[in-house]
Amino acid sequence: MLEKTNFEILNNYLLDLQRVDSLEKMQELVAKLTNSIDQVYPCITCKTGCYTCCTGSSMPNVYVKEWQRIREYIKNLDLETQKAIKEKTLGMIERKGDIFNFIHNVIHQKITETDLTEFANKVSSELKCESCPLHQNGKCSVYEVRPIKCRVFGYFSFVFDNKVQFLSCESDTNKMHEYLTKNKTNQIVLPYWNSFERKMVTFVLDEHENHQMTIIPIWLKEDYESGKL
Numbered sequence: 001m002l003e004k005t006n007f008e009i010l011n012n013y014l015l016d017l018q019r020v021d022s023l024e025k026m027q028e029l030v031a032k033l034t035n036s037i038d039q040v041y042p043c044i045t046c047k048t049g050c051y052t053c054c055t056g057s058s059m060p061n062v063y064v065k066e067w068q069r070i071r072e073y074i075k076n077l078d079l080e081t082q083k084a085i086k087e088k089t090l091g092m093i094e095r096k097g098d099i100f101n102f103i104h105n106v107i108h109q110k111i112t113e114t115d116l117t118e119f120a121n122k123v124s125s126e127l128k129c130e131s132c133p134l135h136q137n138g139k140c141s142v143y144e145v146r147p148i149k150c151r152v153f154g155y156f157s158f159v160f161d162n163k164v165q166f167l168s169c170e171s172d173t174n175k176m177h178e179y180l181t182k183n184k185t186n187q188i189v190l191p192y193w194n195s196f197e198r199k200m201v202t203f204v205l206d207e208h209e210n211h212q213m214t215i216i217p218i219w220l221k222e223d224y225e226s227g228k229l
Contacts, residue, residue, distance in 0.1 A: 006036035013191045021203055023065060026148055026196070033191055034155045040189065043179035045172060046154025052169040053153045054132040054140065056124065060149035061107055063204035064212050067219045070134075073145045074229060081141055086229070089133040089220040099126045100217045107214060133220055148200065149193075158193040167193055 004012070013033055020026050038044060046053075053060075062070070074082060093100065103123065134141050140150075156167045166173050166188070180186055205212050210222065223229040 006039045007189060009033065009036040010040065010189045010191065014195060017195060017199055020199055023069065023148070023204065026200065027151070030148060030151045030196075034151065037155045037190065041176065041179065043172075043175045044154055044168075045175065046168065051131065051135055051138070051140070052171065053150065054135040056127045056130065059127075059132050059215050059217070060147050060153070061213050062147045062149070062216055062219060063200060064206045064209045065204040066145075066147045068206070068209075069145045070142050070147075071219075071223060071229060073142050074134075077141060081136055082229075084136050085133050085141065085220070086224060088136075089217060089224065092130055092133060092217055093221050096126060096130060099123055100215065100221075104211075104214050104218050108211075132216055134216060148196070152191075152193055152196070155190065156193045156196075157188065157190045164192075166190075 009032065013029070016029050016032075020029055074085065077085075132140075140146055152167065154168045154172050157164050158167050159165075166176060168176070176188070180188065211218075220229065
């Protein structure tokens, strides 16, 4: 049996997605897809050593079972790193707690239109110089168990408001446009994150936790307050 080409892997990902029923299997599929995308689009520079997506308002939403894995992983880090994560988290909450709470409320649709208008424009500028609390010494301290959203950033598209957008930073988005222009095409063959998110909610929820999804600073803050970390 002939091996699939990288384009075939990307075009047939929905068939593989149907068989995914755990975080581990989702990780495996995402790894296969991102590897194929690297081969098809060498212009993508989202590699180890780049942490643009760890900075600012692009911090990902993390589902509860993803966080449970991360929580246990943090407990096994060396004490110095654990201390650094805690200090960074508490400092961020002290400086920007209102912004993080606002993002959390947006995720859970607990805001009014007035709130959204008032805070939306502040989020990007207020978090511009903040990086994920788990980003330590120039790298992700929980890289092996990082959220799926972190794994797909730079490699997937998503549909929002009936428009297809590249799930990436401005730099890589510009590089992709340049690559497509050079190759005289405007068609991108990438998986849609929307399909993966719909699949994720079938196996990542846990009613025993306070939240089913939120951003990393909020997860950390609440774990420190409850003694889970």
